[in-house]
Amino acid sequence: MLPPFLRFVKGVVDCEDIPLNVSREGYQDSALMAKLKSYLTKRVIKSLKEEAEKDPSAYNKWYKDFEMFIKEGSIDHEYKKDMSLLNRYGLNIQDGVVSLKDYISIKKPTQDRILYMFAPSKSAANESPYAYPLTKAGIPVLITNTHIDEMIFRELDTFEGLKFSNI
Secondary structure, eight states, rough: OGGGTTTTOOOOOTTSSOOOOHHHHHHHHHHHHHHHHHHHHHHHHHHHHHHHHHHHHHHHHHHHHEEEHHHHHOOOTTTTHHHHHTOOOTTTTTTEEEHHHHHHSSOTTTTOOEEEOSSSHHHHHSSSSSHHHHHHHHHOOEEEOOTTHHHHHHHHOOTTTTTEEOO
């Protein structure tokens, strides 16, 4: 019922419109099932967004366990914009993790790009000769630690009008 990137979600769907005596192939090909799949996926994503906004610290703890599923969904063509809002990244100028929306709110007013770099840890990123001048100037740089993040940034291309740029 759900796309592969939401395979961690378990549950039962009760819908009175689905007949009980139809074969599995009939379910998969029906327009009702496609509509139900779309609705369920949007509902799960909405619930995750609400949880991320309501209790960010609890969401961030949960995110550590399910990070790869969320990032996988960020590459899905249909849901990439919604799923990318759920991702969290390290930042060179502060501790903790931030979302892309958080990054937009703390970036310098003159910045015309979302800056990021791949590094195994925050300390490795801050020791990088590429990041040092930016960190010293207080310019935020997203620190990514998985290669899938670069694929996400390429797939998204822009976020709120700003292009992604690997420093």
